[in-house]
Amino acid sequence: MDIGIALSAIGAGIAIAGGAVGTGIAQSSIGAAGLGLISEKPNQLGIALLFLVLPETLVIFGFVIAILIMLATGII
Amino acid sequence: MNNPFKSEEISKIRIISLEEFKDKIIERLHELGLIEISQTQFDNHDNPSEYVNDINLKLLNLENLLNFYTVYKIKPIKKIYSIKSLKDANNLYKKNKVDKLIKTKTRISKLKEDLSEIKDAIEYIKLFDLDDGLILAIKNNKFNYKALIFNKKYLNNIIKIISNSSNVIYYKYNIVKNNVYLILLFMKDSNDIGINIEHTVITFSKMINKLDLLNKEKTKIEKELNILLKEMEISRNRYTALLALYEFYKIQMERENVKNFFGKTERTFIIESWAPLRDIEIIENNINEITKGKYFIEKIKTNELPPTYIKLPRFAKPFYELMSLINIPRSDEINPFLIFLITFPIFYGIMISDVGYGLLALIFAALLKKRYYEGMANSVLTIIELSSIFAIIFGFLFDSFFGIKIDHYFGFNGIDFLPNIINILELSLIFGIVQISIGLVFGFINNIKKGKKRAISKASALLFIDFGSITVIAFLFLHIYNYIAYISLAITLISLITYLYYSGMEGIEITTLISHPLSYSRIMGFSVASMVIALLIDRAFTPNPSYNIVVFIFYLLIFLVLHMLNLSLSVLEATVQTLRLNVVEFFTKFIEGNGKNFQPFKIIKRYIK
Numbered sequence: 001m002d003i004g005i006a007l008s009a010i011g012a013g014i015a016i017a018g019g020a021v022g023t024g025i026a027q028s029s030i031g032a033a034g035l036g037l038i039s040e041k042p043n044q045l046g047i048a049l050l051f052l053v054l055p056e057t058l059v060i061f062g063f064v065i066a067i068l069i070m071l072a073t074g075i076i
Numbered sequence: 077m078n079n080p081f082k083s084e085e086i087s088k089i090r091i092i093s094l095e096e097f098k099d100k101i102i103e104r105l106h107e108l109g110l111i112e113i114s115q116t117q118f119d120n121h122d123n124p125s126e127y128v129n130d131i132n133l134k135l136l137n138l139e140n141l142l143n144f145y146t147v148y149k150i151k152p153i154k155k156i157y158s159i160k161s162l163k164d165a166n167n168l169y170k171k172n173k174v175d176k177l178i179k180t181k182t183r184i185s186k187l188k189e190d191l192s193e194i195k196d197a198i199e200y201i202k203l204f205d206l207d208d209g210l211i212l213a214i215k216n217n218k219f220n221y222k223a224l225i226f227n228k229k230y231l232n233n234i235i236k237i238i239s240n241s242s243n244v245i246y247y248k249y250n251i252v253k254n255n256v257y258l259i260l261l262f263m264k265d266s267n268d269i270g271i272n273i274e275h276t277v278i279t280f281s282k283m284i285n286k287l288d289l290l291n292k293e294k295t296k297i298e299k300e301l302n303i304l305l306k307e308m309e310i311s312r313n314r315y316t317a318l319l320a321l322y323e324f325y326k327i328q329m330e331r332e333n334v335k336n337f338f339g340k341t342e343r344t345f346i347i348e349s350w351a352p353l354r355d356i357e358i359i360e361n362n363i364n365e366i367t368k369g370k371y372f373i374e375k376i377k378t379n380e381l382p383p384t385y386i387k388l389p390r391f392a393k394p395f396y397e398l399m400s401l402i403n404i405p406r407s408d409e410i411n412p413f414l415i416f417l418i419t420f421p422i423f424y425g426i427m428i429s430d431v432g433y434g435l436l437a438l439i440f441a442a443l444l445k446k447r448y449y450e451g452m453a454n455s456v457l458t459i460i461e462l463s464s465i466f467a468i469i470f471g472f473l474f475d476s477f478f479g480i481k482i483d484h485y486f487g488f489n490g491i492d493f494l495p496n497i498i499n500i501l502e503l504s505l506i507f508g509i510v511q512i513s514i515g516l517v518f519g520f521i522n523n524i525k526k527g528k529k530r531a532i533s534k535a536s537a538l539l540f541i542d543f544g545s546i547t548v549i550a551f552l553f554l555h556i557y558n559y560i561a562y563i564s565l566a567i568t569l570i571s572l573i574t575y576l577y578y579s580g581m582e583g584i585e586i587t588t589l590i591s592h593p594l595s596y597s598r599i600m601g602f603s604v605a606s607m608v609i610a611l612l613i614d615r616a617f618t619p620n621p622s623y624n625i626v627v628f629i630f631y632l633l634i635f636l637v638l639h640m641l642n643l644s645l646s647v648l649e650a651t652v653q654t655l656r657l658n659v660v661e662f663f664t665k666f667i668e669g670n671g672k673n674f675q676p677f678k679i680i681k682r683y684i685k
Contacts, residue, residue, distance in 0.1 A: 046401030053656050057591070060598040067497060067604070076494070
């Protein structure tokens with residue numbers, strides 16, 4: 001296999017993995033705080049859920065970058 | 077026609093009339109449901125009457141009973157009771173023997189408690205393997221005892237401790253699964269051997285003492301319980317009748333409670349409330365009809381911000397409820413609900429875009445709505461139900477049925493999703509740019525009233541996003557380098573400088589002008605994720621008729637379970653992410669929020685006429 005394509009595939013993987021790890025770290029503290037909030041104020045479920053999904057932007061950007069890399073290099 | 081982007085015009089009004097018309101006016105206003113009653117400045121109201129106490133007691137009793145029936149998961153029937161007056165309600169209350177049912181319910185709880193104690197005692201005697209001698213020793217209270225439950229890995233250590241102890245005069249243990257149930261007898265002056273492992277201590281002397289009596293009475297208690305449960309008549313008819321009564325008394329209570337907001341003089345009463353401008357005439361006509369002209373109504377000037385009120389068709393109400401869960405626009409701001417209502421099902425539809433998943437989500441939501449027939453759960457299910465229609469439409473468009481291509485089934489050639497992934501990404505970003513541009517236009521209009529600086533800041537942000545996008549497309553994608561592209565670049569740069577100059581501290585949010593439109597790429601992202609997972613499940617677990625029957629069923633089960641998991645994940649993500657795109661990316665461009673919805677003083681009837 002061409003080394004360039006292999007490196008691109010690794011790059012796409014890092015893009016997703018980095019985003020996913022970042023999202024995971026952010027969501028772990030937001031999730032805990034969110035649960036604390038809704039146990040005190042159950043009517044704030046919507047807000048808690050919304051804050052929980054905010055960091056998902058990171059993994060989505062990672063995913064988009066990965067797709068762009070793979071398309072540009074002809075992996076998919 | 078109403079402006080769909082504007083809250084209805086609401087004014088504060090004051091109604092003054094004679095005390096003798098108070099109850100009739102309250103009743104009529106409650107039926108009309110056109111005003112939101114607020115506290116008057118004249119804080120002078122009546123003390124609660126005997127009548128209020130009576131209704132309160134009845135409501136408590138009914139609530140108590142309804143909780144009992146709820147445990148049996150009974151659904152009310154669609155029966156409408158004709159309760160027009162307090163006399164009708166009291167008759168129905170007597171007919172259903174509510175006071176007697178309360179006593180029966182209390183007795184049932186006591187009997188259930190007794191039965192549970194008997195069952196516990198029997199269970200522990202079995203687990204600790206207590207023989208008659210041990211039971212007698214505990215009962216007679218001649219020795220101290222300790223009953224312990226611990227993991228069997230500690231057993232050998234404990235036996236050693238017991239053997240070395242001179243306090244223990246007898247011990248017996250029983251092993252059930254991984255637990256040891258150990259009972260120790262001590263002389264009267266001691267009760268410990270210093271066990272420091274993780275264990276549970278059980279005290280059952282009280283249970284054992286009662287055991288003889290309860291054992292004899294067990295059959296009797298069970299018989300009585302059955303008779304009482306029959307008396308409770310756990311039926312849908314009885315449940316609906318109680319609900320109707322509860323509804324009626326609650327309406328009466330609301331009418332009594334609202335009097336606390338009124339002002340009062342010796343012969344008159346004063347109501348202050350918010351009312352939509354176009355309904356004031358209807359309110360006045362109704363009060364005039366009751367009082368024969370003995371009333372006074374006026375609009376009050378106030379600095380308070382009126383509540384937000386948007387008239388909605390029935391299907392749109394759940395969407396508004398969902399939006400209100402996060403943020404309610406103030407009545408003086410542009411209301412984005414129409415945009416939310418249009419974009420929510422479209423984004424949701426693209427994120428799922430599968431005919432099979434759309435159909436299943438639709439069917440499940442419709443079925444679950446029968447279980448959750450009211451409240452927020454019902455609203456969310458209605459939203460999923462309606463939005464799933466869009467998932468089906470986009471499923472046809474993107475040619476996917478549980479991840480499988482459907483064109484050869486329906487003779488329709490949809491868009492092949494994966495090879496067109498870049499086009500779908502572009503479509504998602506265009507959605508983002510358009511929605512955020514609309515948001516910035518709204519922000520510009522909202523801010524004109526608040527000050528030129530903020531309005532200019534919004535306008536320059538709008539120009540930056542739109543011309544910035546044109547510039548990027550022209551230079552990077554289409555490789556156009558003509559004068560139009562350069563003008564676009566110049567406008568982008570000028571708007572950027574203007575934005576930074578006029579936005580003040582908000583200028584640090586400049587990155588959001590780029591990241592927010594990009595954030596819409598999640599529409600494509602979640603769509604691809606859902607589709608690829610479905611595709612993988614199909615490839616790996618589609619059952620083949622050539623398999624033998626056991627393998628076929630095994631594959632089929634895994635196939636169904638995985639698709640169900642993917643469906644639940646897709647529906648959850650699509651709902652939350654669509655909400656997020658609207659609330660975070662779109663609303664923040666123009667809404668300050670913290671508004672309050674108009675909550676009319678209105679009867680909600682489900683079970684009574």
